[in-house]
Amino acid sequence: MSSLPRSFYETDDVVSIARSLIGKVLMHEHSDGITSGMIIETEAYSGTNDKACHACNGRRTARTEVMYGEPGHSYIYLCYGIHHLFNVVTNRAGRADAVLIRALWPLKGMDIMQIRRGTRNLTGLCDGPGKLTQALAITTNLNGLSLTGGALRIEDQGFQTDQNAILxxxxxxxxxxxxxxxxxxxxxxxxxxxxxxHPHRLLPDH
DNA sequence: ACACAGATACTCT
DNA sequence: GAGTATCTGTGTC
Known part of the structure; x- marks a missing residue:
């Protein structure tokens, strides 16, 4: 399986990258075992001009530093003191764009995910940005790592995504x-x- | 099927 | 000190 190359992340259209990441696979090889899932929900954060982005107005702090760094690296931060949220840095160094991964369709290691999540359910393992990091054992100590190879990476496993099925x-x-x-x-x-x-599904239930 | 509150610790003012 | 790119359990319908 091939990891997505640096060039995938290096362009300046973070919104297109967020769309393109749908259907790709996030994988973590940990001493506990391998867990992975297909990316099914993303959000684009567009650097210094985006009021929702941590780098809004050029804000540059110890936390946001990796967003200004190399594309294809992780930006992981703690939210509400509890949840580790996982992003991919995009655009060339000096820009501060990133894509938040919000949900996965579990593929490998669901038994490990259940243990880490503390549930016996097979549903709801990765359906939120804080849940998927717990299921894949992603914490802030993986902040700033390259995702183009190594234990934590994003792969193209050839899943075909119907563009009409992307909302x-x-x-x-x-x-x-x-x-x-x-x-x-x-x-x-x-x-x-x-x-x-979950609470924001914005889709009819049928 | 909602709605609400509480947890939690780090970041930046 | 205030705010936070969230999740869970409990309550009510």
Whole structure:
């Protein structure tokens, strides 16, 4: 299986990259075992001009530093003191774009995911940005690592994605971002619709 | 099927 | 000190 190359992440259209990441596979080889899942929900954060982005107005701190760094690297931060949220840095160094991975369709190591998540259910393992990092044992100590090879990586495993099955909506949980809160920069695959992040599914239930 | 509150610790003012 | 790109359990319908 081939990891996505650096060039995949290096362009300046983070919204297109967020769309293109749907159907790709996030994989973590850990001493516990291998866990992986197909990416089914993403959000684009567009650097210094985006009021929802941590790098808004050129904000540059210890936390946001990796967003200004190399494309194809991880940006992982702690949210609400509990949840580790996983992003991929995009665009060339000096820009601060990133794509948040919000949900996965579990592929490998679901038994390990169940243990890490503390559930006996086979559903709901990776249907939220904080849940998928717990299921894949992704924490802030993996911040700033390259995703183009190594234990944590994103692969193209050849899953075909019907472009008509990709829905586009506003982003979640960023009400503070004023007019940018309405930008339709969230992408989700409509097929496993029960597996996208939960309270904001925005899809009819049928 | 909602709605709500509480947990939690780090980041930046 | 305030705010946070969230999740869970409990309550109610």
């Amino acid at each position: 586009q909506t506003p982003r979640i949980g960023i009400d503070y971002a004023e007019e940018d809160a309405a930008l339709p920069w969230r992408f989700l695959i409509s097929k496993p619709e029960r597996s996208v992040s």
